[in-house]
Amino acid sequence: MFERINKIKKKIKEKLSYSILKDEKIDYYNLPCPEESASFLSKLTFSWTQRMLMTGYFRGPIQMSDICDLPDDVKVQKTNPILDDIDFGNSKWPLLKFIYTNFVTKNKKSIFIVILCAIFSILSPLCLKYFIKYIQLSKNEKTFLTGLGYCVLLFVGTFSYTLSQQFLYWFGMRTSLHVRGALSQRIYEKMLKLSSSGGKKYSSGSIMNLISTDIGLFADFFWIGHLEIIIFPIQITALLALLCWIVGWSGLVGFGVMIISLPINTFFGSKMSKNLMLSLGYSDTRCNLTSEFINGIRFLKLYAWEKLFLDRIEEQRRLQLKYLYRRVIFAIFEKMLSQTTNAVVLVSTFSVYSINNEIELSVAFTAITIFVNLRQPIMRLPEAIHNLLGLIPSAKRVESFLQLSEIQTQPFINFNNKSINDDILIDNGTFNWNQDNDDYITNNGDNNNNNNKNEIKKRLIEKSEEEYETTTTTTDDNNNNNYESYLLNNINFKAPAGKLTIICGVVGSGKTSLVSGLIGEIYKVSGRVNTPNKISFTTQQSFLLSTSLRENILFGNEMNLERYKKVIEACCLAPDLLQLAAKDLTEIGERGINLSGGQKQRISLARALYANSDCYILDEPLSAVDPEVATHLFNHCIQGMMNDKTRILVTHQLQFIPSADHIVVVDNGKLVQGTYSELKSKGIDFESIMKTKKLNIDNQQQQQQQQQHDENEIIDENPMKKSNSLIESNKLINIDEIISDKHDSNLIEKAKLLVKEDKSEGAIGLHVYREYFKHGSSTFFFIATCVVYFFSQAIFQMTDFWLSTWSQHKLQGKSDSFYIFYYIIFIGLFIVTLVIRYFMLAHVTFSASKNLHTSLLNSVGFASCQFFDTNPSGRILNRFSKDIAEIDLLLYDLFSDVLYCGSTVVFAICVMIYISPLISLPFLVLIIVYNIIKNIYAVSSRDLKRYESITRSPIFSLLQETFNGLVTIRSYQQQNRFISMMQDHININLRLFYYSFSIHRWIGVRLEFISALVVFLTAFFSLFNSNAGFSVLSVTTAIGMCTYLNWAVRQFVELEVKMNSVERIESYINTPKEGNRFTIDNEEEGEENMINLNEKWPSKGEIEFRDVEIRYRPTSEPSLKNLSFKINSNDHIGIVGRTGAGKSTVGISLFRMVECSKGSILIDGIDISKIGLHDLRSSLGIVPQDPFIFSGTIRLNIDPFNKYTDSEIWVALEKVKLKSTISSMPLKLETMIEEGGDGLSFGQKQLLCLSRTILKNSKVVLMDEATSGIDYVTGDLIKQTLLENFNDCTMLTIAHRLDTIIDSTKIAVVDKGELIEYDTPINLINTKNSKFSKLVKYQTDFHKENEKNF
Template identity: 30%
Template sequence: TVRSSLTMIIYNKSLALPPQHVGIGEIVNMVSTDIEAVASAASHFHFLWTGALEIIYIVLLLIYEARMSSIWPIIVIVATLPIQLYIGNKVSHYSAVWIQTSGERLHLMTEILTAIKLLKFYTWEVYFSKRINEIRARESAAAASQILSRAANFAMVFAVPVLGAFACLVSLQINDPAGKIDPTLAFIVVSLLNTLRYPLLMMPLAVKSCSSALNALGAITLFMQRPQLVDHRQNASMKSDPVGKKGVVEMVKANLAWGENASSMLTNVSMHAYPGEIIAVVGTVGSGKSTLLGAMLGQTNVPQGSVRVVGKTSYCPQEAWLINTSIMDNILFGTPMDRARYTKVIEVCCLGRDLSLFAEGDQTIVAERGANLSGGQKQRVSMARAVYSHSDIVLLDDPLSALDQKVARTIFEKCIKGFLRDRTVIMVTHGLQYLYQVDRVMLMGDKGVLEYGPYTELMSLPGGKLRSLVEAHVDVNVETVLDYESEESVQRYNTIQIPSGDDVISDLVSVQVNQERPNAIREPSDTDERVLYRISQLNHGIEVDDDTMKQKAEYDHLTTNGPYHVSSQLQNIPSFARSVARNELSVLTYRSESDESHLTMENRADPHQPSKTGPITYMKKGAGGIIVSGSICVIFFAVHSIRMVLDIWVKSWTANTTGLSNQWNAAVFGVFCVSFSFGVAFRGFLLAKVTASKARRLHDSMLTSLLHAPMSFYDKTPLGRILQCAAEHQGAADDRLPDASLQFLQYAPLAIGSLIIMFLQSDWPLMPSVAVLSVIGFVILVLPHKCGALRFMSNKAKGAKPMLYSHVASSLEGLFSIRAFNAQARFRSLTLGHLDETNTWEIASQNIRFFVALYMDVVCSFAIFACAYWFVVQPAGTKVKSAVVGLALANSLQLLVFVQWMFRMLEETKGSFNSVRELQHMGENVAPEAPFVITNRKQPDESWPSRGEIIFRDIVLRYTQYGVSVLKKVNFTVNPQEKIGIVGRTGSGKSTLLVALLRIVESCQGKILIDGVDANSVGLRMLRKRIAIIPQEPVLFLGTVRSNLDPYNEVEDSAIWRALAAVHLDVIIRPMQGGLNAIVVENGRNFSLGQRQLFCIARAILSKSCIIVLDEATAAIDADTDQLIQTAIAKNFADCTVLTIAHRLNTIIDSDKILFMDAGHVAEFDTPLALLNNPASMFSSLVNQTGPESARKLRQFAEEKVAKEVAVDKK
């Protein structure tokens, strides 16, 4: 089909484009909207030539029957033709504007939805709502103008035959010597001109459809003309590799740049790597590390020099990319299963423990955007994919920065140095502590390679840049450190232990996930029978004996750690047991145990059922409410009653039964014609205005709901489904519903009126009654069954489309990975699979439509036959007036066209109401967050919070009502201006503290007090605006540098430049064209990940908040820049309360206190030195695990900090 062909053409092109030419929102819009326009025009195009032929044929028949009098209706047709062409051009113009603005809105919506969490952190909902509404105002105006133009066209279509009939009949009366009109001729003329309505109606629709298709094809053509990515990696001038096998990477004086016309970003790059070697790439933020990997993947332009890559590549990106399938499929990525290899990869990537605690093991479905995995888990799954592949060259773009030091060290030792020892590994890293263990180090900077060679050689260079860097941040003797992770520590890591405070459970639960237990990969972990027995007692309602404190403690632990009540776990006791042990796992992991549908869609009404409340709710919205909406329906029937009167008047006029003179007969007929023409125009304009108002209300409601929906909604609802609502369903409300309802309300009175006239034009209406009843019987008995099947098929097709759109969007997000693994063919196959599913339902629904159309034609033909047959078989001597026969037959002939079209438009209207129901559901049935702004009670003044005191009091937090407690009775106090370092292993609840503080998820127990004010009593906008956060995953939006730092234009330029200078971005921004108004492309792709993180820190500086939260904000930044940033943070946030989550202990060792999180509990909270002086401290143990020299330095830093504080106090 046209749809499938164009989808694959666009998808194949997108897979071959350079990264800077791939706009996800733009491509999804082409696949969802532009292709639909072209597919629709493929069928509507034929109405152009068939309509023209039909008009010519009708005009010839008119000339044959009416002779000279036919000139007048022809003049009317010709005179109104320019008007119709003008209206058609306006429809095309407004259609093009509507498509363009719809694309702009969807593009921005895609950006917003993919970064909705960050949007909530910054309270930018109002700003982006304003931007969306500005685009929406233009889009809505174009849609309304388009419908108004279409209504004007309908008015012309219905007025032209009536006015032409009036002119022709008056001419016939004037030209007749007796001043009479032959009834037979009169109804032939009326019937021919009535038939003219269909081509006059369909031709403008076809012009509109073809015009929209041409606009869409224009956009697609421009997209297809974009230059494709050229792989510059192959070059015959390169020398052959010395080892004679794959796995060789060589660059010789290569200049590397993004884009064909871009100036070289890296110059004179020379390097080599061979199998069995590890090459570490280090450098400052924006120095070109990712560009180097891009060149090895063939993603960059090489205007000078040579690049050669021999062998297969695999790639682990800095931002983990996962697809919406099982964890196992994400790791295999199309590679055949090798059980032994797979198990080993799980072990060396430290995934065994996580998989054993998922209810479905490695069959757990990864939610869209990896919403049910923590950042560390996503990164390790991404790493496992690169490691498992049978590649010769493994490219790692700083994968260890998202992991805590213990896990990072384990993966480096066991995976990179161990499992990958025979392959070529090129690793971008900010972990300088690993450099002494690699074969060569490449130091990037100044748009090129500063130093390249073996670590020992570079460290021996006097004044060497790498030596200076390493000496400033790690101990030069670090290479003497042995592997600090003993077998015992690894065993502890692979063992799940309940916190020691819960003695009974701790004694009973210990789950091993080492390599001797490969079944942990797929199956739920074993659990002690005593735990199962006691949980079984709880599940079956058996009262737990709390005579002893231990049993009571166990009961309390179970009820706290999982509100999986009796009824929810009757059939899955092991799952309940695992929920007890899941405290240390990801804060989102538990969601994988819920029904798979929770990962793909929000619970909704059955979309296959026709919407019953949708039309009523729709009529209540917008201008005038249900009264105006109901009045419009009445007006449509009232106006058509004039049309019925016209036909009856023609019968009476030609039969001379009116009692009026010929002049008065003509005058009355003319008045009816003019009244009908104005009535048709008025009802169309009224409908267009009202439906435009309702569409605006639906969009505003949906946008408000989406911007204020809780994060749990986005975790459960696929991006594709939300975008379908914003694009396809909103398009239905803007265009298809007004158009379909307009046509249905045009044809329904016409068809019903024709049946009524047929029934009334007989003294003994047996046969006409049979004709009418046959149509009614078909409508009542046959049509509902077929239409129900049609709705089912159509909704199945619509349900398959969001999955296709999500797949396309996901593919584009992971384009680097797809190309690196050479998986384009596999993803094309997946796209074809989605298209096949959609087409299966589309073809089935088309077949049902053809069946309904065929049977409706048969029934209507039978009705015409019955009507005609009745007049033929009248008994001898019965006088039947020719005017009566003409009136009945003229109306019966209209059934053949308009009954079928009426029901077609009825189904189209019902289908559009399903879209309206989806919009209503998105706008009204999504539970919102807490109030954004509170007006009914007193709020803190503008200076709040002024001190920055934070008190967590008995906080318990769950991500869903029946989820695991992620925070469990957390208690701690942060004094004003204190600097708190928050540490703990992945999934211990560190980031969840910030989620609770900012009320991204509401706590279910306890209070958070900020300067003595309960955070729950403050509106979300005030709360979040007064706390500055620097998130773990930085995001930039399409716009300018200024709009990304100060969207509300509240800060002077000088303050923005100072903030940029504080994070060392000013040297990058000043040379850019426009300065603060320099363009930031979609997702900030013209800045590196580290630079994007610096933007987030600059935002925090500009916020002037007294509470600052850093969620591993410098994980993607090199050590030098990290040191500069730490200095900037110390300087700019000296008088602020700062909460810092970090994997790098050196960034938090100088904190006033350390908060150590473990399994959702506060395990330790004290000064760094106090914890380090306690040998049993978990923090002390963590410091020791960094190695003797590093631990010594960290302890020294802590002691020096205390000494400085003592010295200051003495002064």
């Protein structure tokens, strides 16, 4: 039978689906909003949303193609310009005042609805008063039509009031979207304009927190809170006037109770606001640290510092929760006071009224209805007030951000025609990184700077370790916690038009500050800067977007296929593209995580070259590539396609200096410049420095003893393993075959790195609630909380029943004092249970919030690197910011409202059925109708909300990427493109919210109609009830139920929506971890598999690779294959190969950053796959290619676990030539560093990382291009330091500069993931046609050529 019914239902649904969805193939995404063309009736009932609702219900999950466009007035393009007129100096709260003036007051429809709500709020009690009087008439005085007329009046009065509330929500929502979109976009645009000093005050995490939390509070308040503050006082005044008319001056007693409670409520609200403000401050810091943690996760894993960083985040979370808990306590007091006030108002009013008057049904229950209508405004007015008070600190935070200093534009002179002197010039320029610290600048520098040439000469040719140390000029900024990089004081600079200018100097000399001054990234205090309109700029640390390689090169420019191919060839990218699955359409991970350092630099160079600018400013573009590739890039890019353009090259590669038309030597912010011969005549001797860089092959040959050929392990037998150089490969590749607009879509999909964000289907599962309650305490405890809520509301419901008894004096012989006494008893019991239920719920929600964050943090913190490769940081941060904020701030109130309103509705239905059993049948019909409506609504509502959550992630991802690449974006003048991208992201997110809210109103209107029908039916059936008291009780209960039912449904829907945040967090909590952190001895596996690590492991430092194969993804090609070689104790191994050959993969495989898909790696005879990750990584040392500096003190960056004394730290700093730099800072080791090491040069960051490794003194050390950002002189000194400190260690050095590894014990040559050569340097040099000998020959010939040039 049931099968037959299901078949019939299925057929009906199919027929309905066909008729309703006959146009389902239409792409609605680009069609205008249907509201704009809807009829008045359709707008009144929100029927214009039905096409989407039916699509979701009949066809299945809603797709983005089913969702039409936003109305034009809601789009960011219309709302954001309104903020242009804001004046931050015209009031105490300028932002709030401006929004009220320009957003709220212009929404005239909402103001009209406010007035209607106030009128309709008194209509229902008036209708009830006359209905009760009719009920009390004798049978002879009653007529059916009169009674039916009163029933209809009750229906109209109830429905009008609730319908007006729905439209109040609707128009309030539009204001909310206006404010939310405009402020979000304005914050992003402000970020694009931030000056260097302004940017230091905010990290990407702080800005994300502004948008997710602070703007979220704006959106919540300006949805309904701003109207509630207006409407509630009006409603309260109108209802109190009506109350006084009903009960006389006794109503003023209740009013007096309310007046007394308001200041107390306001006090609690201010305390809530204060604690919220304090918690938001810690939330900012937590989000900053979390952002920093995610951005630096690879480095933290390499150092085994995850737990340290997680503890720092948890400490901020603990402080945040401390104030959030206080806020919850004050919220409980505020709720208790509001509910208690309602009860006390009733007691006081009826007690005073009963002194001189008889309590009658019409008086009692009309008064109760008034109090029911008063209950919501009285309860929520203090909440609206404290929401406003809570918004003030958020408004101040947004105001502070919007008033930060911006980069300069006016002081720079941009030329665009040849009639003027188009040399790039700085004339008497004084620059400072801190825009707010102009007083520090002095103007006593020598304009020509010639007096500094002897000092610079000395620094350039100084070779003594005792005499040479890099230095930095620092300033005390306010509280001495920040320090400034170099100040450029009264400098003159010239870069001749159409010529090559090379800027050189030691580490931290001020080179980057100089080029920053040219592109306007540093604050110009005085002087003149003359630059062209169009500049291409490459940063030392490459900026790449999480998109295809092609898009990273085009960077918003139109595709010119011929030029594009030339750029690819010039930048030697063809061999790299050949290895990628989808060639240049392959997706690059965030910050280029799936590329080598050299590949990233060449893509950045290709971007600059493709832009075809008037001027190219290149900051160290050749440091991460081998000499042969560097020469190719110099000849074919800088001196090739860029020829005849103005080129400014910042480099430590002094071999290119003879090719420069103009040379600028920078040291300590002072300049000496001229042609090569002019500088040589001034005593600047580049040749003596270059001679120190010659490969010492003769000494190698003299020191090398003859060894047996079979002991040398020369891997050069297989001709298939021999490889062309990158340059040769670049020449052999047919560029037309790899660059095309026609690509296999399946291949492109396979080559995508990022995974789509998960979107769950169907209702929020019970398992999500179960997990939430489990994190809160237990499901049983929550059920107990629900029982207390129901018991509490049952007691409160008894007060109405008792009042009905009182008004009819059913208990004969009892005085009013008897009724008052028990009335007070009921109220007292209600207050007691009120306290218990609120604290029980607070325990559940607060504990869940705390434990969910901890679980999320630990799961993400110890997830595999692949997780971070495939999920952009913005998406991850969305969980830690927006989702956690919703759980922290909203779930307590939502659960409380659902339980409170839900229990009230349940008991109301029970009372009505008990009084009028005949109403059960219509109730059943209405419940079926309600269930159908709810099911239609639920499918689309869930999908829209999930899409709304998912579409937030691109906003945060773009914000994160923009923050990381601000300098590049501004130098390419791409701000408008990124602004447009952000507008699109915000509009899409607003679109989902708009339609989600519109279907809320669709179900809201229908539920209001059903609720009004319930009132009508209850009143109708009460006409036939002989007990007037019970009849009136059922009607008043039905009227009260309308408000609670609709609020319960609304809050339940909102709860389900917000539980989506829990669902999203749970999905990350279940992220697979990368492996055991600590080594586990497992005796069950047998003695041969037991791991017995001692504290000194590894003691020998022997390393063996056995047939190792490594894949970054299961479906990707192996990055390493058939890798087998052995490293003896204390060997120093140099690893060379072209960029992208797999050198870094060899290094990080020792740390198990990527697990072996085949084979094994042994250290001291132990398979590292059986060693805990923390034990393994903490036992090894590393200096990474891209240095990682996190926010905190210098000491924390060097010695986070406080293992070493000050003297040991200073010794380490002295060895890396940073002692004088750090000692000149205001607070020495306690000086604070910003996120990413702002204020330190790239080379100084590398040296700081090197000091960590020297302190750690590990037996096995990996140096991954550790000195690529360091000048030759400092590099020689560091090389000597490495030999002294790591002489008794096994050291693997990955390098492009052969002079850094020529003295190694052995050389490993890697190409295309295979080891093609492995032997001592001299044997490889003497082996004919070996790859390494070719590299050495090339560099030797190159240096000889340079000597001739010099």
